[in-house]
Structure formats: C-alpha cells, structure tokens
Amino acid sequence: MTGAQNILRGMILALRGDGDWRRHFNLRRDGLQWGLAAMIAMIPLYGIMIHAAQVNSGAAAQINPALGAIFIAIYIFSFALFAYGAAFFINQTDDFRPWLIVRSFIAASLAVIIALVFGLFLLGIVPFIIGYWAALLMFIGLLLIDIRLAQTVLGQPWMASVFIGIGVHITALLLLLGALASVAY
DSSP states (O other), X not given: OOHHHHHHXXXXXXXXXXXXXXXXXXXXXXXXXXXXXXXXXXXHHHHHHHHHHHHHHTOOXXXXXXXXXXXXXXXXXXXXXXXXXXXXXXXXXXXXXXXXHHHHHHHHHHHHXXXXXXXXXXXXXXXXXXXXXXXXXHHHHHHHHHHHHHHXXXXXXXXXXXXXXXXXXXXXXXXXXXXXXXXXX
C-alpha cells in the first residue's frame, strides 16, 4: 500500500470511528510537521478558488496576492488555534496532535477536489455555478467532518462535538472577517 493509499484509508477509518485509523498516520512529533505541511499546501488551492471567483465577477483583482495568501492562511490555520484551545479546555491536550494531523489531511484532500473543479472553470470546461455549489458542499461537509472527528478523535459526546465543530468554523470565519475588515478601511 502506498503512502497516499495508507493516509486515505486512515482518513476513512477515522471518520468511521474505527480506532485502527491511528496506525495509518505518523502521530509522533514529526508527524505534526506533515499536518502543518498539508495546511500550507491548502493556501494555493484556496487561491485557485479565489482567483476563479474574481474571474467570474469580471472585476479586476482588488487585493495584493501576498495579502490574499495571508488571509487564506489566517482562515486555514484558525483550526489549529481553535483545536488547541478546545483540547486545553476539555483537558485532552494529548489528542490535539492526532486531531490536527487527521483533520489537516482531510481538509487538504477536499481542497484539492474543489480546486480541480474551479480549475475546470478557469479552463472554460464547467460553469462557475458548479464550482460554487461544490465549494458550498465542501464547507458544509467540512463542518460535518469536524463534528465527526470531535466524536472519534476526541471521544466527545454528540452535543459537545456539534459545539466543537461549529466553534471551529465560527472561529475561522470571524478571524477571516476581522482580517478583511482590517484592510477595508
């Protein structure tokens, strides 16, 4: 089994709640670097989505690409901020690293798929609305994945998992809005 197949199998097992998912990931300290690398790899993928939205709107880019990359990074890395705070609050800091690693690989996999759809739009193969709906489904799917991972990785009950999943996304959106507001004036 190749490394990519091994990680894909681990992601599926983690979402199913099978405890065997842990052996498919490097959960040691150096494995955290791979989780952070997956988060960094999402920055250009989200950049493709933003570029496609700008092309669709017909407006010239109003934002410096470096500033755009910073905004995307704030959005992506907000998960790590919230995850550490939540793990600390519920006294499960030992589960922070596995949670960050598996979630990073799942989110990066979704970002690859959506970037491919928006890439097809940029090539003129599919209409923008398909990418739009795919991105919306990805966002909702990632919310459901965060809820499920809070159950399987952190071992939280259903209601606590829902609050954790929603907290992840609210934190990301608030930080993104704050960053955007800081340059709007």
